[in-house]
Amino acid sequence: MRHILKRHLGPALCAATLGIAAIAPAAAQESIRIGYAVSKTGPNAGGATTTTIPNYELWVKEVNEAGGIKVGNKQLKIEVVEYDDRSISEEAVRSVERLATQDKVDFILTPWGTANNLAVGPIFDKYGYPQIAGTSVTDMAPKLAARWPNSYWLLGTGGSYAEGLVELLVKLRSEGKIGDDVAMASIADGFGIELAKAGRAALEANKFKLVYDKTYPLGTQDLAPIVNEVKALNPDVFVAFSYPPDTLGLTDQARVLGFNPKVFYTGVATAFPLYKAKFGAAAEGVVSLGGIDPSDPKVKDYIARHTAAVGKEPDRWASFMTYAGLQALQQAIEKAGTLDKAKVNEVLRTGTFDTVLGQISFDNESRQVPNIFTVGQWQNGEFVGLVPHEHHGASQLVFPKPAWPAQ
């Protein structure tokens, strides 16, 4: 029934939203027009509101307060055109097409999430806009980089995260600290499928034994059966490639059931401030994707500015990539000295940029940023990066995970 309704009401509603969201164009090149379509409503909104939107707002605010972006000998302020893609890929594609053809914006920022970034890729490519994806994890990134020469994949591949984790486990095993048994649960959706696939391959290649390897559907509210079964198997390592609600749910259940493996790894949202806020001291020792170097002054400064501007801390993973992507775009425009997309892309492909992730460059075949933290851990109230070990500012794993505090 809702489908019928959606068909009739959908176009009317979206026409209404578009009308409100679009800001009237200003006179020629008094400002730089930047557009984006991002999930403000729908199932993606939780992720977009945590990671993408605050960073876009922070960046625009900072740039404009500083007088704008320097293009040639002019300082141009940013003017934003913003759409809600309602977490629907088709809507994201339509909005980006509209930004390119009707709003004629100078640059387009990327939507939130892997699926939507893949969906809008062809449009970015068609109109030559740089697609700097800060929230897209896919093993297809190298192939996409070849297909779409103006795409940049800051968050890397699923494989890099899975391999980072397995590298850590191999080291622990060689030190005799853990056995061969690993239990893995994953969500049956984009991110979970990619990561589980990569994880399975990396674990098996390194002769780990997957004693539990099951997926659960999106929206699963009862995670007790999974934790109960895994607990009965008593593995040293538990890995969950989970989404925010289940990341929190699995942690909750593990606490209640007293399941405390030596390595406890959960997925998206572990690096969110929400995780620390909810679990406090119980977050200590939990391992996940991402991580930061808290002693880096740039990192400290970014967290402080983010908190001051949008009223909450950034997450310790994709927020950093998103913000670094914006810094790279700004520096590329200033370096190119023009709003010409082809020239800015040229600089993006070859240049080095000073960002919150350090000095980064996309000058490689897959246009990714090498050496981002793929594995991190909550230590003393901060989510610190562990892997790659040689990364500047990498911390040491706290092992084994401390017991859950009594509640």
Added chain:
Amino acid sequence: MFTNAFLSGLTMGGTYALVAMGLTLQYGVSRIMNLAYGEFVIAACFAALILFTSMGISPLLALLVVAPAGFAVSWLIYRILLTPLVRRAPNRGALEVDSILATFGMLFIVQGIMLALFGGDYSSYSYFNTPVELLGTTIAANRLIVLAVALAVALAAWSFLMHTRSGTAMRAVAVDPVAAGLVAIDVRWAAAAAFALGGAIAATGGVLVSMFLTFNANIGVVFTMKALIVVIMGGVGNIAGALAAGLILGLAESFVATYVDPGLTIAVTYAIFLAVLLLRPNGLFGARAR
């Protein structure tokens, strides 16, 4: 393992049943197919979150405020927004279609207000996530509370419908509003009261699930869909049916997740739903408003 799966299924089923009971009253008696139902559940989640995090009020105490507020808000919505539809509708079928359209719009309004107030962020807090030993297994206290409240609400609502004058009036309205009017039942009052009671139950469900579920302003539809399945499966307007259907779904999901594969829980939910519809098209408990 069996008791684990059983208890876990029972508590999850209790949650489903509790949330669905409000919708079954709204749909069964007032004939309002409330598509914004889940939004009201989430609104109650936020209310509980705010009371807990800013004032330290326990969600269980918050029930004393939020449930009556749910009743009052739903009453007002029925009297102000839905009564004109009821008045205008030539028959029940037309009212159902009109109410679907109206509440579909309301869904976006309520969701929009929540997005404006709280943003799209995930919210979560911990309350009573204490392990309790029961039948040789461990379970979170907050889940047991939900099960207990679901049973209590079911018992209270059932006794109210079966053993009080107002409840009997509501059942009469559910069966035939015209005839009910002929025997001097204030049909509009009964329908508004049933709708408001449904709202109070939605608020109760929201406050309780907020203790252990991560939510944001956008996930209301998840609750509406689940509640709808439970309502149709149990028999529209049937409290005992909603309780039974909720528990059956919860247990089935839990056993499948434990003994077969957690990936099949949704498939099983719909398989059971389909089977019930094929075998008993009016739902498990057939007749209305019992």
